[in-house]
Amino acid sequence: MRHDPVHDLIERTLGGERVPLARAISEVENDAPGAIAILDACFGRSGRAYRVGITGPPGAGKSTLVARLAQEYRRLGETVAIVAVDPTSPFSGGALLGDRVRMGELAGDEGVFIRSMATRGSLGGLAVHTAQVCDVLDAAGFGRILIETVGVGQSELEVAQTADTTVVVLVPESGDAVQAMKAGLMEIGDLFVINKADREGADRAAFAVRSALELRPVRSPWETPVLQTVAAKGTGVADLVAGLEGHLEYLRRHGGLEHRRRQRLEQRLRDLLRDQLWQALLGRVPESEWKASVEALVERRATPHQVALRIAGAAREATGSKR
């Protein structure tokens, strides 16, 4: 038992080795056979890292900002892991490209680890997988984990919210705060950043965000900062790090950290159960029955509700007879 390869992989990952870490993450991301053992081993050792979600519309300069954040954290002596959650874009190669750009600045630093995760269109799966990968990074000893999402849709917001703190990045042109409100961003941001603030309209954008924040029905003692950065030049990045650490401190002092982490774990348990139920069902429905059911729908011989009931019932029968 002691010398099986997965056990070895876990030991070396927890010991801080980078190559096994990368492999362990791949196992987790692909639901490979070793994934459960890795996750079970890492979960108990996680909970020490500060996880920061960074979200905002495409083009807000999140990747550059995240790279700068990592540099600043390194300057302060923290180890940093970056998890970039990119949509599956088989032909754009966005994920790889982003990594390469960043690699130039952070390459060769053992205190930084960068990982891209592709979204694979599986409902719920993305937030679960992100949280799992963060557990591995957490257990491997990284002090700060930056989770970057590309889009600003429902799933991306859920990913950003697996973190302890959520940063919303906007640009002066997204100025009209109404757009951010529409996208559901105002509710989830603990800190707001107007990036590319050397472009026209940054002050106006910051003001609009502040005004929109005033409308939030739930007030807390936390005064949500609205910062301005020029990530490409590094301007304002130290202030952002200070703001992040301030929020961590605030969460600790007010019991918010424990509360949030409890909520996150509960949500994660929900997502995981959903996935497991679905996988279990799939394993019990024969391909032929599935095809016949879809055909019945296409020809309007049955309704989706009727077909779903039949499939779920048949799957239950199958389990019953096995037990």
Added chain:
Amino acid sequence: MRHDPVHDLIERTLGGERVPLARAISEVENDAPGAIAILDACFGRSGRAYRVGITGPPGAGKSTLVARLAQEYRRLGETVAIVAVDPTSPFSGGALLGDRVRMGELAGDEGVFIRSMATRGSLGGLAVHTAQVCDVLDAAGFGRILIETVGVGQSELEVAQTADTTVVVLVPESGDAVQAMKAGLMEIGDLFVINKADREGADRAAFAVRSALELRPVRSPWETPVLQTVAAKGTGVADLVAGLEGHLEYLRRHGGLEHRRRQRLEQRLRDLLRDQLWQALLGRVPESEWKASVEALVERRATPHQVALRIAGAAREATGSKR
């Protein structure tokens, strides 16, 4: 049986009455007791409407464009339903506001029906509910259904893809097609629109989108149009309608319509089953057990995987003993 209120509601909805239609949709959206009967009745009568999904980043002017599309379709004698899928934004009131703006232009026209749907954060639930609401509108006799999403995340793309045709709306400033590629938009668009094309950079943006489209690995005989509109002035809207009808014609001629609709129904069956499995599980797990499980996670006494296994197992036991 004949004279129960739900039956009456269904009859009047299918008969084309607007007030019962609005109520039927509310029942469906809220999973109210009458929902299944309504859906079962409507599903068999659906499949006639042409469903168009309209997506793109916040601020692209989608709402205005959709209102103009509706006007143009009305001019051509079609009846139009608009389904606007907005994120839950309890304090922004975005959904209501959007409706009011549009109402000004389309009010009093019995041939147009506008409905906002709030996203309620339930995984998968949104695409299912959108498809269900469209079934009701379809069965109620609307010839064209325009489904508008606010964001461009995973869930929003899934919503847009419940349609027969997907339109991606960009603005000159989103110019850099790389951003659209990153957001996963290039893969799903059947037509692209550069809206607000009276602003600088429209030609450049259109060119960038065309170049990006060339990179798509899967080629089809459909030449994806990249149109320019100024929705606020109505410019280019007639061309967009022509493009949409052209795509419908193309889909019909090449068997793509049937193929897509089959895929959509299959995806919908998957989503519905997921939801049902989850609801069934929830009903079998006592509140106290759920809380104890979350507590075990918080204290790291158990891992998510272990807890999920235990809950799923206990739920199965519960079913077993009942049967």
